[in-house]
Amino acid sequence: MNDVSPLSVASPAPSSSSRLQLLVLSNGHGEDVIAIRILQALQQQSNPPDIFALPLVGEGHAYQQLNVPVIGSVRTLPSGGFIYMDGRQLAKDVRGGLLQLTLSQIKAVRRWVKSQKKQGNRKAILAVGDIVPLLFAKFSGANYAFVGTAKSEYYVRDESGLLPRKNKGAKWENFSGSIYHPWERWLMSRRHCRAVFPRDSLTTEILKKWPIPAFNLGNPMMDGLSPSFPTQRFYSGDIQQQEIARPLIVTLLPGSRAPEAYNNWETITVAVSALLASFRERDSVFNTSGTIIFLGAIAPSLDCNTLTKTLTIQGWRSQSELPIQLSDPNALTFKQKNAYFILTQQAYNDCLHLGDFAIAMAGTATEQFVGLGKPAIAISGQGPQYNPGFAEAQSRLLGPSLILVDQPSKVAKEVQSLFQNPDRLQIIADNGLLRMGQPGAAQRIAECLQSRL
Known part of the structure; x- marks a missing residue:
């Protein structure tokens, strides 16, 4: 539960005003891994951005493999990021310094944005996870994109319609016509939000009912899973x-x-x-x-x-x-x-x-x-x-x-x-x-x- 200072890695080379400065916000180990896969692909593009990161949950060790600097303090809290599944885990995290950590991270994002603006750089934020990094991105004042890993319409419906549920409180999950609530859709429909990447085609289809720039490009969780042996099968008589x-x-x-x-x-x-x-x-x-x-x-x-x-x-x-x-x-x-x-x-x-x-x-x-x-x-x-x-x-x-x-x-x-x-x-x-x-x-x-x- 100790605070960890920004990871001791090499900073990107000094950038020109034409080079995009990208800050990645993620809130969990799985989200870190998904972010890394996207960043690896970004680094292979022509004129790739300079990349920085701030993992909001955990210590963000995954970013070390890409030599990505972390801009603020990070901390491993008691829940390991699973506060949404158990109120007791949230209470433990609060006692472990969750509120102080969050305030520190908000200040770190603002400092980063202010620094890039002062240098005349183009800046943007990639939020990976749920509403927490999305909120950070919205109130940073920079352009941003969102990779939604936590929610899917399949939690409440399939291609045939809404799923039958025994839990009386289940209607709350879809009360406004989507697994994403109105305030989340508001964050995704702001002028500075340039792209939203839902985790599946059904969720993308639902989000497009609102003025949200949603793109059905697949789920990075399925990348990098090739086995060590050839998967091609040739049929034969036996x-x-x-x-x-x-x-x-x-x-x-x-x-x-x-x-x-x-x-x-x-x-x-x-x-x-x-x-x-x-x-x-x-x-x-x-x-x-x-x-x-x-x-x-x-x-x-x-x-x-x-x-x-x-x-x-x-x-x-x-x-x-x-x-x-x-x-x-x-x-x-x-x-x-x-x-x-x-x-x-x-x-x-x-x-x-x-x-x-x-x-x-x-x-x-x-x-x-x-x-x-x-x-x-x-x-x-x-x-x-x-x-x-x-x-x-x-x-x-x-x-x-x-x-x-x-x-x-x-x-x-x-x-x-x-x-x-x-x-x-x-x-x-x-x-x-x-x-x-x-x-x-x-x-x-x-x-x-x-x-x-």
């Missing part, structure tokens, strides 16, 4: 036999933040055990070989020793041979009868592409997996991120691609139902691509920013 012979691969997504991810891992391994127990007749159900591989996509920030203790207790035994090819020479492999368990902290993209389905208790990773056209079975956790409220909202966001269960023991039944219904799998494949979009969004957004700002 394709059906190849499909039968291959193992079933299950991707496990426990999340990235400790200690929550460790608790999620305990829950996921219970689901794994129940799934293995149900596979006595799996040859007829899944039409594949008797081998099953569980791929644990583990964040580099987590301690694998903590995770492997759980596996050892459950009867998994370490072995040196990898049953499949992964781009991680340090992957840990375990075996139990005809099942393998692999933990990797370096082959995240491979885990997404190899999995037939996922057992998930994560935010961004679950959405990316679904975006590849695959089903994810999610288990409600205790939070602070992946709690029942978040999981239920994510199930609305991702529609039929996310199957939500309240107990890990129920995962096996859902898996059997999935693989007995190929039509449902096709619906899930189409739905994931529709809701998450095609790769290349960061490049398309960068090109639009160059022209609009």
